[in-house]
Amino acid sequence: MLEVKNLVKTYGQLKAVDNLTFAVKPGKIFGMLGPNGAGKTTTIRTILNIIKPNSGEVLLNRKPVTPELFNSIGYLPEERGLYKKSKVWDIIIYFAHLKGMNSSLIKSEADKWLKKLEIPHYKDRKVEELSKGNQQKIQFITAVIHNPELLILDEPFSGFDPINQQLIKDVILDLLDNGKIIILSTHQMDTAEKLCNEILLINEGKEVLSGSLSEIKQKFGGNHIKFSYEGDVKFLSDLNEVISFELYSNEAEIQLKDDIKPEAFLRKIIDRVTIKQFSIIEPTLNKIFIDSIKNKN
Amino acid sequence: MKKAFTVARWEFFEKVKSKTFIISLFLTPAIIIAFSVLPTLMATGESDTTKAIGILDLTQEYFSDFKDEIEVYKLKSSIPAYAILNNFKPGLTADSLIKSADAMVIENKLDGYILIRQNGADSVKVEFRTKSIGNFQDIARFEEAFNNLRIKRKLVAENVSPQIIEFIKQRINVNQVKIEKPGEEGKGGFEMVFFSSIIFILLLMMMIIYSGQMLVRSMLEEKSNRLIEILISSCTPQDLLFGKVFGLSTLGFTQVLVWLLIGFSLIGAAIVPISSFDNIHLILLYFILGFIFYTTLFVGIGSVASTEQEAQQITSYLSLLLVLPSIFIISTLQNPDSSLVKIFSYIPFTLPSVMILRVNVSPIPLWEIAVTVLIMIFSITLTIKISAKIFRFGILYYGKMPTLAEIKVWLKD
Numbered sequence: 001m002l003e004v005k006n007l008v009k010t011y012g013q014l015k016a017v018d019n020l021t022f023a024v025k026p027g028k029i030f031g032m033l034g035p036n037g038a039g040k041t042t043t044i045r046t047i048l049n050i051i052k053p054n055s056g057e058v059l060l061n062r063k064p065v066t067p068e069l070f071n072s073i074g075y076l077p078e079e080r081g082l083y084k085k086s087k088v089w090d091i092i093i094y095f096a097h098l099k100g101m102n103s104s105l106i107k108s109e110a111d112k113w114l115k116k117l118e119i120p121h122y123k124d125r126k127v128e129e130l131s132k133g134n135q136q137k138i139q140f141i142t143a144v145i146h147n148p149e150l151l152i153l154d155e156p157f158s159g160f161d162p163i164n165q166q167l168i169k170d171v172i173l174d175l176l177d178n179g180k181i182i183i184l185s186t187h188q189m190d191t192a193e194k195l196c197n198e199i200l201l202i203n204e205g206k207e208v209l210s211g212s213l214s215e216i217k218q219k220f221g222g223n224h225i226k227f228s229y230e231g232d233v234k235f236l237s238d239l240n241e242v243i244s245f246e247l248y249s250n251e252a253e254i255q256l257k258d259d260i261k262p263e264a265f266l267r268k269i270i271d272r273v274t275i276k277q278f279s280i281i282e283p284t285l286n287k288i289f290i291d292s293i294k295n296k297n
Numbered sequence: 298m299k300k301a302f303t304v305a306r307w308e309f310f311e312k313v314k315s316k317t318f319i320i321s322l323f324l325t326p327a328i329i330i331a332f333s334v335l336p337t338l339m340a341t342g343e344s345d346t347t348k349a350i351g352i353l354d355l356t357q358e359y360f361s362d363f364k365d366e367i368e369v370y371k372l373k374s375s376i377p378a379y380a381i382l383n384n385f386k387p388g389l390t391a392d393s394l395i396k397s398a399d400a401m402v403i404e405n406k407l408d409g410y411i412l413i414r415q416n417g418a419d420s421v422k423v424e425f426r427t428k429s430i431g432n433f434q435d436i437a438r439f440e441e442a443f444n445n446l447r448i449k450r451k452l453v454a455e456n457v458s459p460q461i462i463e464f465i466k467q468r469i470n471v472n473q474v475k476i477e478k479p480g481e482e483g484k485g486g487f488e489m490v491f492f493s494s495i496i497f498i499l500l501l502m503m504m505i506i507y508s509g510q511m512l513v514r515s516m517l518e519e520k521s522n523r524l525i526e527i528l529i530s531s532c533t534p535q536d537l538l539f540g541k542v543f544g545l546s547t548l549g550f551t552q553v554l555v556w557l558l559i560g561f562s563l564i565g566a567a568i569v570p571i572s573s574f575d576n577i578h579l580i581l582l583y584f585i586l587g588f589i590f591y592t593t594l595f596v597g598i599g600s601v602a603s604t605e606q607e608a609q610q611i612t613s614y615l616s617l618l619l620v621l622p623s624i625f626i627i628s629t630l631q632n633p634d635s636s637l638v639k640i641f642s643y644i645p646f647t648l649p650s651v652m653i654l655r656v657n658v659s660p661i662p663l664w665e666i667a668v669t670v671l672i673m674i675f676s677i678t679l680t681i682k683i684s685a686k687i688f689r690f691g692i693l694y695y696g697k698m699p700t701l702a703e704i705k706v707w708l709k710d
């Protein structure tokens with residue numbers, strides 16, 4: 001279990017992380033969400049002992065994270081990059097050595113992972129000759145090859161095509177079955193919604209929401225509908241029944257006032273726009289994210 | 298510590314395999330040899346054609362005797378070195394004679410001419426007028442020939458016997474001999490010492506600048522693609538710093554080793570004399586200490602750069618600091634015991650290059666060697682400590698360069 005207690009990190013006047021407390025249990029994916037500049041990366045760096053917090057502590061299985069624990073942590077940073085002129089195989093071996101693996105194990109593990117991510121034929125190629133997606137796969141391998149107990153993935157799916165996103169998702173779920181502690185930091189709410197059991201939403205260094213996904217949805221509550229449409233729905237902002245709404249390309253997600261019946265609302269709008277589909281829903285994580293951040297501001 | 302060696306091994310092998318390294322490995326000695334051997338060859342190399350030299354003797358007293366004196370000089374094939382032409386024509390003014398002689402030089406009919414004119418009652422003024430000045434050998438010969446002529450004439454006029462005149466004409470040259478131990482002569486004259494010192498100082502500078510730049514650039518790569526975050530969540534900054542310095546030093550010494558092998562094979566070919574390597578153990582010692590000192594400095598200071606331009610600025614300032622002592626090369630050689638040279642051999646930035654020079658010029662007492670080596674070891678330990686602190690913050694520092702005040706805060710942390 002990873003425990004973060006009362007973490008504070010300031011840069012001059014700016015409080016990048018402001019008294020953050022949370023715990024991550026093994027076997028569940030913990031989603032760390034938040035807008036740009038919310039303090040996610042700083043929190044991750046503090047957990048990794050890359051930077052020192054001003055106060056607070058980080059415990060992995062009740063032990064503070066010190067260089068001795070480095071070998072049991074894997075990290076995929078948001079900004080990717082590898083030594084461009086070096087060979088794929090050499091890089092994997094190098095990082096595995098840095099994580100304290102012994103040489104005999106490294107080779108079999110490296111082969112296993114290259115096969116698992118469907119790129120064994122690139123092993124003798126230089127990184128710069130690979131496509132961006134394949135470079136990311138190499139970096140993913142360097143984060144997991146040493147079988148870490150704690151795995152921190154910062155935007156692991158960005159830059160992958162849908163097929164490879166699925167591949168990476170499967171690999172992550174696989175790791176979960178082995179009892180890993182996994183922290184996933186992302187902006188992709190639909191991914192987070194599908195993968196994460198626990199959510200921590202932060203903004204300006206502070207906790208905004210936390211708990212299991214279902215709990216959060218319950219707590220957020222409200223009367224939500226979604227419909228797909230053709231035409232113009234600008235009139236939604238003039239309706240008294242609507243608390244807030246989010247528009248997607250041809251879909252609208254709406255929070256209605258609690259005493260409004262969805263079918264009554266449907267009757268009211270059906271003459272003004274062509275409705276192709278209408279459903280009563282739980283709020284999506286995306287809506288929760290946007291509303292929570294907007295309310296705070 | 299094990300991880301530091303992993304880093305060192307990576308830095309070493311990745312760079313050894315790179316094309317730029319392999320090119321520089323062979324290109325650098327080629328350049329150095331060209332710089333150190335060619336001028337010597339060219340300076341001592343005699344011209345192999347007879348030069349057409351005019352004499353315009355406005356005093357009308359010296360021409361024929363002077364001609365005889367100059368014609369003594371022969372080329373290797375016993376052809377006269379100078380063909381002499383008389384530029385004097387009676388009935389013309391001095392000015393028009395000089396103008397027409399000048400014109401012959403400009404039109405390449407003459408390589409140059411010697412102008413002799415009265416300078417006061419008892420003296421003459423001699424000029425060698427030519428298009429290209431700088432041939433010391435010609436000037437030295439003309440000077441000697443003319444002075445011999447004057448002395449001989451005066452002595453003959455005073456009725457001195459011809460034997461005495463011959464005796465006086467014989468010149469005695471003073472030779473410099475370097476002593477290393479009582480009764481033991483060092484080999485090589487001034488040029489030899491000069492060039493062998495220059496070779497090592499050039500080597501040291503080129504190596505430090507080359508690997509310093511390589512180091513800063515590779516750190517910049519790691520910073521810009523955030524690999525640095527993976528690295529320091531895998532090992533401590535100290536491991537990383539040590540590994541980089543150690544890996545690059547090994548790389549540098551591989552380079553020197555190859556260069557030394559090339560050097561020794563050139564001794565075999567008699568291009569570089571063996572005496573260049575007399576103090577090799579001391580030279581290597583200062584070389585290694587200087588290299589480690591500067592490499593550590595490069596790592597620490599270079600880690601704050603976050604753009605290519607900043608990296609270039611930093612490396613060029615540091616390189617300037619390194620090249621500074623080369624200003625004193627000549628003065629060190631001429632006066633190795635001057636207090637200025639002494640001072641510079643106790644400042645860690647200049648110590649290595651100045652000591653490499655001094656070791657070659659004059660024997661250095663053991664206590665001084667011990668003191669300078671201790672100074673270097675102490676400075677290296679100190680720079681490692683300071684660099685490690687700057688490095689720890691610098692590698693995560695993006696945006697504008699940190700101010701000195703910020704760096705002070707880092708050092709206190």
